[in-house]
Amino acid sequence: MPKTPIAVIGAGAIGRTHIDRIVRSDSLQLAAIADPTDAGKALAQSLNVPWFADHHSMLDRTQPRGAVVATPNSMHISMAVDCLECGVAALVEKPVADTVAEAQVLVDAQSRTGVPVLVGHHRRHNPINRRARDILQSGQLGRVVTANVMATFLKPDPYFNVAWRREKGGGPILINLIHEIDMLRFLLGEIASIQALSSNAVRSFAVEDTAAAVVRFENGALGTLVLSDTATSPWIWDFCAGEQDQYPRQEVQSHFIAGTHGSLSLPDLSMWSYRGERSWHAEITLEKTFVHKADPYTWQLEHFGALIEGRVEPLCSALDGLRTLQATLAVSEAAATGQTVEVNKP
Ligand SMILES: NC(=O)c1ccc[n+]([C@@H]2O[C@H](COP(=O)([O-])OP(=O)(O)OC[C@H]3O[C@@H](n4cnc5c(N)ncnc54)[C@H](O)[C@@H]3O)[C@@H](O)[C@H]2O)c1
Structure with missing residues (x-):
């Protein structure tokens, strides 16, 4: 079975945790990295995947099935909504947003587009x-x-x-x-x-x-x-x-x-x-x-893959992210x- 292509937006501390798990996954494949820094570019080059300075050009030029949004909190909602509008499922890091009103924008975008969202409460x-x-x-x-x-x-x-x-x-x-x-x-x-x-x-x-x-x-x-x-x-x-x-x-x-x-x-x-x-x-x-011990970040990504395939409901939905916030x-x-x-x- 072909691997599910997943992009990562924001290759900082937690973005790298996700990238590390995607690269080692049997079912997911790292499709691209979007991060404006030299470090982000160097990481993409070292992994031999396309690099983009921003998520807009990534969404224009690649067709991932899902994207991990691992940028600073204030960017989560606009980036995740951009993904959903392009039909790309989003795994959004926690906190889902800075405010409840912003989180509601994601909840609404999810129901409008029907594209899956998972919020990264990995526990x-x-x-x-x-x-x-x-x-x-x-x-x-x-x-x-x-x-x-x-x-x-x-x-x-x-x-x-x-x-x-x-x-x-x-x-x-x-x-x-x-x-x-x-x-x-x-x-x-x-x-x-x-x-x-x-x-x-x-x-x-x-x-x-x-x-x-x-x-x-x-x-x-x-x-x-x-x-x-x-x-x-x-x-x-x-x-x-x-x-x-x-x-x-x-x-x-x-x-x-x-x-x-x-x-x-x-x-x-x-x-x-x-x-x-x-x-x-x-x-x-x-x-x-x-x-059995298991790495929750790995399981979260596998769950994201299953969510994209329509095999499961999100264990942490956009509404869950909103209510926890x-x-x-x-x-x-x-x-x-x-x-x-x-x-x-x-
Ligand atoms: N679930 C967890 O266990 C966990 C742990 C740590 C952080 N987080 C969350 O993850 C998010 C990121 O935290 P971090 O500690 O990795 O921060 P970080 O500062 O280490 O990484 C953020 C990355 O986003 C990149 N970035 C900034 N603007 C960008 C843009 N316009 N497009 C693409 N990339 C851009 C930065 O260059 C940086 O590499 C936060 O929301 C944080 O709360 C979750």
Whole structure:
């Protein structure tokens, strides 16, 4: 079977992650790279694929079936819509947009053109999360009552030499917490309302370095998320799920979900339940599920290929990207206003 041609727009850090996986894929083929930099051109030459300085000339001169949009956030929507208008499916990196209104433009373009869109919340493609969702949907935990998420880690000082990372919107709520919000939405369903606090007490930049949020899910469950990029701590999914070699692997857990009949920690997929009497005085049983390890970025791209072929529905649609962005922005708004923010749907 011929490989599905995929172009990459934006060959920076995450663009190169995608390029690396496409080049090694049995079902996908790197069709072109669009990136104005010399480094982007050199990468295209080294891989012997066409290079373009911008996505317009790429779309004019090549016919990929899909394109990965891995450019800075503010460019995502216009580039993705240009792809859809040319009949090219788009895998759009997260956050899908800077604002909910922009994200809505993509949702509308997708329904108008009927061309597939996948938003790059890659954790959904990790087999650990797929298994966790199966466990939750099977009802083994009973009615879910709480979810606790830890995301505390240390960004080194040189990281902040780039100006936008010190400004509002450049901080861990929009860059890191968005992954946690999307994972909770994937596992537990829609978020109804959010309360939050944030602090810049350690670095004193305009941007937050620490935040804590309390969320109410539509199903009635409550959740807490604790976030800091100035903490010497191993408790974050990126360290313990082992998804990226750039972070040293830690044998700790970051997510804790409790239901009336059982509880689950992640990423180790430990599940606790009572076999007999259901009481805090009774013995509790621990079961573990061992899933095969897999690289979620590879699985995400394979899923994108299947989506292009019409074999699957998007695991993270444009609307999912919008709703995850909306709930993440609600954390910032709740922290800024001190008010409970209702997460309205479009
Ligand atoms: N899913 C993940 O795990 C993950 C991880 C990192 C970044 N991201 C997201 O991916 C996006 C890119 O982040 P990054 O860290 O790779 O940034 P980056 O700055 O390393 O890369 C961006 C690239 O886009 C290129 N670019 C700029 N303007 C362009 C244009 N007009 N046409 C084509 N290319 C252009 C730049 O030259 C650069 O190579 C962001 O939205 C970010 O939030 C996702």
